[in-house]
Amino acid sequence: KAGVTQTPRYLIKTRGQQVTLSCSPISGHRSVSWYQQTPGQGLQFLFEYFSETQRNKGNFPGRFSGRQFSNSRSEMNVSTLELGDSALYLCASSLTRQGSPVGYGYTFGSGTRLTVV
């Protein structure tokens, strides 16, 4: 079956602009989570969506937002980009929501490499 698809793979934006990243989960997976990965901070949890509802949010400013559609595809938006937003953004999908007593592993996409100049 197809894996998790993230688009675009690479993106270069200018400070102050906004960006939208897309994630298509594995068919049947209702949970989609987003992570930001930087060399200095490692993998930081952004938010999780399950059945179109945001369940959890990490410690990121309101410039970071997301949504999930009825087909479980998810988008992440960052407004007013800053240089520090340059990172690899990873999306992961799973059958169950995070924190479920019956948890399953997560399947990650290859990520979107965002560079803010």
Added chain:
Amino acid sequence: SQQGEEDPQALSIQEGENATMNCSYKTSINNLQWYRQNSGRGLVHLILIRSNEREKHSGRLRVTLDTSKKSSSLLITASRAADTASYFCATDQKDMRFGAGTRLTVKP
């Protein structure tokens, strides 16, 4: 904030040797997972161990979990150059948080 912390931060071994990585965490968990990442690509799920399990095997991988010590270890036996990657533990409680990872280098 991160939940799991891997140790060591970096590990370099020869092909054929075993590699052991450790993970410590702070709060109670439903399960703990190990992932591998190659050169800034997406993470690959390796193994999941539930809080009521103590040991789990998958091929050359062996994972242990000690909930009393809030720690886990990942053992890779008979390592290969292709095992060179970063390894992360992730704890799934209310949400899933990752540690900083162990960078494993396997020299041919």
